[in-house]
Amino acid sequence: MRAIAFAASTAPMAQEAAHRLRLLYGEVAAEAADVIVALGGDGFMLQTLHGNSTLDVPVYGMNRGTIGFLMNEYSEEDLPDRLAQAVEEVINPLTMSAVTCDGSRHNALAINEVALLRAGPQAAKLRISVDGRLRMDELVCDGALVSTPAGSTAYNYSAHGPILPIGADVLALTAMAAFRPRRWRGALLPSGAVVRIDVLEPDKRPVMADADSRQSVRDVASVEIRSERAVGHRLLFDPGHGLEERLIREQFV
Template sequence: MAQSRIRFTASKAPAAVEAHAALTALYGQADARVADVIVALGGDGFMLQTLHAHKERGLPVYGMNCGTIGFLMNAYSTEELYARLSAAEEATIHPLSMRAMNTKGKMTEALAINEVSLLRQGPQAAKLRISIDGRERLDELVCDGALVATPAGSTAYNYSAHGPILPIGADVLALTAMAAFRPRRWRGALLAKSAVVRFDVIDPEKRPVMADADSRSSVRDVANVEIRTETSVLHRLLFDRGHGLEERLIGEQFV
């Protein structure tokens, strides 16, 4: 990517704003319509925003950490950016598609790069029925919530809920429960990437539940949620050589 046309984008964090000014002064600012690569300045949350915002053109995104969390980001530096981009390793990921129906019959659709989560909305535990590919697998899960995570998102919310870290090349999804009460200490399951996961909320009036896609699209009072891999959308992430997403996911397990 020598002399690539770079489009810089930054979060509102002061460090990211400062970095944006420094980098555009050095490398210019390409119009989004003709750019070859997006350089995102911020943390992981901003990286997710950038990937969602630029999914139509399918441009590779190279992140530099100017935020508090940077698992998806590279180290920040103003030097030799063209060389870093040219040598970068690319990881490709498909997001999850969420279709959430609320108790009034309204359907909401959203994409999630990391995870789709269901969370109890009130003081009482949620009761969820889980079906995989149209077959009921768990008639009642009493819990604080549950989520379905991609390999790229397996070190985020999923890992905090004691879910497994998934290799980036694995064709699997993680189904993880949060504070499962019944079945006692049920942690979840590993599912094929092609699986269609459906959650039905049991007694949603008494035990309301909300659904969320990457902490970007929230739906309250859901009746059911269907989740599947959206193979028609492909996100491209760039990492410095030797520090790719696969290496990071492996390394995270030996910290």
């Protein structure tokens, strides 16, 4: 039997589940665990992955939240067998390097997406370069984001971005409420691309940068975004219910 560490969101349903599972299967500290079982929703799964990124320990999620796209079905029965049969998938996060108007630099990792959002009453004006080559002189919009395949059904999808197969070596660059070029929907980029977004007129049209809705930086002047291949988050899924199947199924709802 694998040594298990349990992590639960603050939701009562998740806390109650963690209590029962600890009584049934025992628990070790995350540093000594063979697997971390996360109880909550997708937001808590992201929190768990970020919080344990220095540990080479896979995370098996069970849904005690709302949507649970990154989670398995909750059950208290046969947990050791489910863990033994689970299929592992490794996802690479994005790294965000944001420079603010005062010259300070802020770095963060994002498993789902890095988003730039207008922080004032006027639309943002952005300039987009890919691998050092200018691709768009001026994008007037409410914001823009770069998404991983794993995050393509989250904020990216709500902004009408494409759903990406989990094994695709691409990133999605998606605009939010693009005004000019009107209705520009974005682009698919190689996963190794370096995306730089410069904020035009930042004093008049302030913009904030956000990594996975966890770490926000206000008054940004520019942001560089790239896939961080040196970091791999290990997720476990029940057979036949991995990310690839979920991404396909999401497109036929």
